Amino acid sequence: MATIVVEVMLKPEILDPQGNAVASALPRLGFTFATSVRQGKRFEIEIDGEPTAAQLLEVEKAAEVLLSNPVIETYVVRVEK
């Protein structure tokens, strides 16, 4: 069994209101380390056995069509052992 992880982030030039909200909440709670926060989402997709190249291509496709909004977001697909 393997886990395919798809991470989706807003493109760097796109405004991220959620990330901004987190960034401004941190110092209020005493955390002063952050200069900027960007928030994304992560999908963990379980499959049987080791993923084949064809399967990864399928996941890429799904990431493009469903998991991300390619107009404003980018995604990364990788396999986690």
Add this chain to the structure above:
Amino acid sequence: MSLDTVAIAQSTPDNKQPFAELGLKPDEYARIKEILGRRPTSSELAMYSVMWSEHCSYKSSKVHLKQFGDKAPKSDALLVGIGENAGVVDVGQGYAVTFKIESHNHPSFVEPYQGAATGVGGIVRDILTMGARPIAVMDPLRFGPADAPDTRRVLPGIVAGIGGYGNCLGLPNIGGEVVFDETYAGNPLVNALCVGVMKHSDIKLAKAAGAGNLVVLFGAKTGGDGIGGVSVLASETFGTGGSTKRPSVQVGDPFVEKILIECSLEIFAEELVVGIQDLGGAGLSCATSELASGGSGGMKVALDKVPLRDPSLSPEEILMSESQERMCAIVEPHKLARFLEICKKWDVTVTAIGEVTDGDRLEITWNGEIIVDVPPRTVAHEGPVYNRPMEQPAYINEVNSQKVSVPIPHTATEIKAAVLKLAAAPNLADKSWVTSQYDKYVQGNTIQSQPDDSGMVRIDEKTHLGVAISTDANANWSYLNPYQGAKLALAEAARNIATAGARPLAVTNCLNFGSPEDPGVMWQFAETVRGLADGCLEMGLPVTGGNVSFYNQTGAIAILPTPVIGVLGVIQDVRTRTPMSFNSAGLDLYLLGQTHEDLAGSEWAFLHGERVGQSPTADLSAEMRLIELLLAGHGMQLFSAAHDLSQGGLSAGLTEMVLRHSIGARIVLKSAGIELLSESPGRVIVAIETGRAQSLVDLASEHQIMLTKIGSTGGDSLTINESVISLNELRTAHTSTFPKLFG
């Protein structure tokens, strides 16, 4: 990319520039060179290209839009007319109301949610900029066929975007339209209207007066969003030396906008600004050049002081960025400290980026080097003006000479089937699926919203003074006859306000058309403007402003000419308004106005794939008499209900009335088929108590409006002659269309 300064532009006159990629024509580029006496710097080129785009310069429409001024009726109500961010009307008791409608069509197709959301944000800032507190929004929408796969992507996204942004701002959404037609597939129309209220003395204008005053940018930081979104031919190759390719999609943050509204209103209340402008299409290019050109002198701006979200932005990109939730104010130096204090309180980023000068140039520097040095009027107001060729398209004679041939129901079974078919038609079906995603009642002043004829909000909680607004368009009629179509849409919007008892006062419009480079489309546009200007003159309603959206087409297919007309009216006491439906049995139902065989451009013809024949001819003097009758009846509190008849005719009107409070009606008609389906303009159904018939007869004869008794209220069915349609059956047909299509 190395910095292109004025000095460099002077020493390298022959450098090739990507003007064509930025949407400028060779002669426009030549004119910029002539104005400046040298080649423009890349920053100047960016500014001119966005400001001279169709969207900002109105270069194809200007020659026609003049008519709104030339034919303007005398009106004491108009406080600020066309040319400012939005028109302002006097509604009495010291109140002024500002309202405007704008399109956000193209961005909403690319990214439905954000496109629609930022459309709402933009129009709200326009209203705020006038010094008013925004109090309500409305959204007329048009999509491809309801069952088309792409409509299933676009519609839910757009509706969610409008709801998401408007709800977060705490603004009630009080109406609009949802219409489907195949010409909108690939080019949906998202028009957004906002209305705001203020005291007369609070009106603010976009001008930068007084040398030494400061140019202050406040609100969100500037990022790389929407660069070139305003330019039709946004170039992908622009700034190839830059970092990543910039998206032409803007993402909004409604919570920042909400804070910006409150912060701005506090700043206005303390009279801390001389002039103000929001940053919408064309961003800083637009705001700086319009403010400077609206004032007396020049302006100096240090562009490197603009707070950035993305430090890799080039000066050209900063000038073109359409990052949302930004405002630009002109502030006297001694008031700056207080201005900064208020911004700090609201946690709003604020920076003085320049000052007003007594020269006549707009000068922009980047780290001390001059990158823009232009006469501001040439950017903002003296762009190219085209008298584009126009020609009546061939289809007009062809469709006008044909007769509509659709089956007319006769038997009881056929009539029932027709009423149910119209009740369920996507264009007429219950729109709760859409409007229930909007907050209609927030702020507690909403008196009417969907599915009422118009939206109505209270503006004074003591006197109960209120305003009503309706937006209407009938693109089928405009297709058959754009001149009449515009007049008919105006009449319908005015009527929709009068049914509730509000007096129409002023007009705004959003004119959605195909490519102005197509002589046929240009003719449709010119005829529409002529019709609207003539109609407004005849009805005594001034146009306070509006918006033109061209290039709405997919390939060679232009959308139907779609002039969305918004009319605003005033009602002295909202508690007295006439509701759109009856909530008791035993009332008499009358039809005001005359029914002809008007099937051309009707919903019934549309459902049968017919778009031929001649549109009705608008009789505006009859419309005005009908409006006066409605207002007089409202004054006497004569009507238990009044409902406008438009798309779907009497059939749709009755369906909406009986379902509203689940009280049926018995209707008797001579030739039921035609009378139910015809969409003759200038008609209203009213319900009155039996004993008050004589008052209605008197009113109708006084105003020379035809009056026909059509039935009475009661029962649990809509009965038309021998045809009995139970309310349950009718409700199922009417309410299941949207959930079935969109889940």
